[in-house]
């Protein structure tokens with residue numbers, strides 16, 4: 001089975017759902033007994049959402065979707081490992097979803113922890129360190145020293161908002177560099193990857209970076 005939507009149509013459905021959520025006009029689609037029964041034997045989600053595990057960034061809620069609509073992968077700070085890549089590829093390749101959304105958010109604790117670890121030199125203990133380790137490259141990429149010959153001006157200290165958005169962009173690029181299947185899908189126009197940031201207080205999802213096309 002596979003979704004019959006184009007990447008642009010899938011993104012429009014998510015954008016419309018977020019618009020409803022934003023204004024408190026949710027339709028709570030695909031949540032009735034009939035839907036539960038209909039999708040019990042097969043699923044054809046129209047999008048993969050790879051987001052932060054943050055309890056306030058629940059994919060089906062912020063996009064006003066229901067059962068069988070989204071194939072959701074979440075890790076703290078939407079950090080990538082091989083099982084994440086495999087899960088995303090499964091959603092696209094096997095289930096036929098035409099769209100992957102990387103969903104970061106403002107005030108992300110994982111990004112904050114990476115900044116703190118770089119500032120103090122103290123790493124978290126246990127496996128939390130594995131999360132922070134995977135966010136640090138995004139933070140470093142934005143705070144690297146200026147190129148040779150740089151004549152000054154501007155600030156070299158990125159804001160928390162800039163760091164969060166950079167981490168979303170880095171994640172979008174990382175998915176394509178690791179997954180040949182995704183990269184080829186984007187190049188062929190079968191798949192699009194949208195990097196987006198959710199605003200906790202406002203409820204709006206804003207686009208940070210797009211690979212492929214989601215234009216109608």
Ligand SMILES: [Zn+2]
Nearest residue numbers: 052054108109
């Ligand atoms: Zn987060």
